[in-house]
Amino acid sequence: MTLENLDEPIEVQSWSVGDLRKIHYDQTTTSIYARLGGCVQQSTPFQSPTERGLSIRYTENFPLTVGLGGHVWVQAFTESGDEIDLAIDSAYIFERTGCLISPKISQWGGGPLVSIFNIVSAAVSELTMMLNLSLERFLEHHEIPAKPPTDYLALDHLRDCKVVLGGDTKILVGIYNKFRSYSTSFWADYERMGRVIRIPANIRIYPTRSLWAANELASLEEGDLLAVQNFRTSQGDIRLRGGIYFKNHKNLKKQFEVFIQMNEEDTNLHFGSDELSSEQDAPTEPVSLAPLDEIELEIQAGKTTILFNDLCSVQAGTLIELRDHSLPFVKLCVMGSPILEGELVTFQDQVMIQITKRLD
Structure with a gap:
């Protein structure tokens, strides 16, 4: 067979099943x-x-x-x-x-x-x-x-x-x-x-409000503040509530709850419940907008890779190092595309995100 539309005919090699070893x-x-x-x-x-x-x-x-x-x-x-x-x-x-x-x-x-x-x-x-x-x-x-x-x-x-x-x-x-x-x-x-396979994962921080109207996201400017879900431990440390998402693994299409705790030495993930329910994914503030106008805002905190052996043995309270991150700086995304950059700050004893840059 030849390709006549090219300057020089090229013979295409083919083989049959009978040619296989x-x-x-x-x-x-x-x-x-x-x-x-x-x-x-x-x-x-x-x-x-x-x-x-x-x-x-x-x-x-x-x-x-x-x-x-x-x-x-x-x-x-x-x-x-x-x-x-x-x-x-x-x-x-x-x-x-x-x-x-x-x-x-x-x-x-x-x-x-x-x-x-x-x-x-x-x-x-x-x-x-x-x-x-x-x-x-x-x-x-x-x-x-x-x-x-x-x-x-x-x-x-x-x-x-x-x-x-x-x-x-x-x-x-x-x-x-x-x-x-x-x-x-x-x-x-x-x-x-299990010691060879590493599973990539994205870490997100949960805002107190996850669904936004398109015009509201478009109006966010540098200096604006967004509240995130956080609480204080008995030791007085602040933990941010978030989730860990595994990419491109059909057997791991789950969302696990994690808590992010930062100190001067490192940043760790504390595993919470095994799998988040749909009720936990819902925004904590009521939003009276038409569904077509609602956009889910994602706050990307970083990435990590988890050994398969480690993932099989995690349970509530397990600590995993958050390897690739730029905390306290975060990115605010819609459907995986970053639209804003922000920084974790405290305002009136609450952890919030202050918008630092629009990514147009």
Whole structure:
């Protein structure tokens, strides 16, 4: 294909899907996240006092490629009473117990020979204790699924699938999420990423009146005073009430209440309530203006970045350093665009903002 409207024709290179490099995934170790397509696979290793190289794998919409003809099927129940089925590899039972238990033997002696069932239970005792499962009985031949499951949990040992857990997808997801809390590698990865990811945030100071008519904002001049929400602590310090806003994070589209306290050494943020309600966002002074004439005035106090780990652990009273600010100087904005500059001052024992400059 050429572009004829240019001085010199330029050949546009194109490629087809068939030209892309084809790869093969490892069924036991490759993590796959294609949630829109409904395909998920993730594996979490865990430590065991008796075995190395163990991991639990959750797979959704990927057919099981290993055959289950040589597996012993057992019925189990979760702590909430939900039923799941376990397919245990006979070779794994032998590795763990030294006893050869085949599917035919389990079918032959599944009822009266309790010792056989106990042997099979011992082979997966660590798994059942970790997932809090209660093994009930061997499945009868007619109860065994005819086809391998596409949604399942698997116990992998040294990259070989040893046990398959089948059942309702929601139940399997709940079991897997609970299991990850026992995995030291999962928490190590979580901590590592939490120390790397920094979330940017804007800090605002709340005025006592947040909604203004357009002509009122246009009439503000240098020297005018605007009141802000503040109070005195038991130690006599003044705190300004404000909010912290996280940008460009759809999972953090929340507004958290903070209090700004300044002294001669530094400026800190004190976290207040977890999330502000719509009632808290409303202006404290009644405004009798038509909605179309009302403009929300924002007072930008500064910016900061918060480590993901720190954000997960904040609670009421937590202190966070306000890194990037020019306090006591602030900017007054409308929909993020600064229109005025001001300075925090005291007037009749109240903290206010005095307009210092118009930004036309």
